[in-house]
Amino acid sequence: EAQVTQNPRYLITVTGKKLTVTCSQNMNHEYMSWYRQDPGLGLRQIYYSMNVEVTDKGDVPEGYKVSRKEKRNFPLILESPSPNQTSLYFCASSFSRNQPQHFGDGTRLSIL
């Protein structure tokens, strides 16, 4: 089944404790992206990747890191999480910007 898989789905952690949210897709998509969704602010793009080893900043990259060492994986790294990074996070992928994005089911992060 074609899908985008995010792990974990839920995480409660504390300020400053490094964490990684994994994202994997099985559709051989070149484009992958991370978003955060906050009430009243909608979805905002954090980082995106056009292909292996090619990444760029979205609108809200501060406090996040990404890497794209393999085509199927695009992890989101929070080196020193802070409470303002509490949010619902989505990973998405597509063949190109002319093709629809496929979204994962989301990761709800709470940082105390």
Next chain:
Amino acid sequence: KQEVTQIPAALSVPEGENLVLNCSFTDSAIYNLQWFRQDPGKGLTSLLLIQSSQREQTSGRLNASLDKSSGRSTLYIAASQPGDSATYLCAIISGTYKYIFGTGTRLKVLA
């Protein structure tokens, strides 16, 4: 800076009604526009993608139009059903790979 607005924020209609959801954007230099639906607790599902050279796209009971010059897109849903209840989001894609989303319209179709 590109801004995407969706009005209304919420809409409640009786089953069977035809309805129109609106999406407006401030910069007409877009690459394409996508409409998504989001069900509670779920990710987004792509409904329609309109490339900047196109005027509309159709899928089943859904029809999306794009007018770049006026900075507007509409999503038309024919013969609405309770299963159409969800939040509908539009997103524009710029010349790079940046996506900018509207804040969505929460639709409730009453049986």
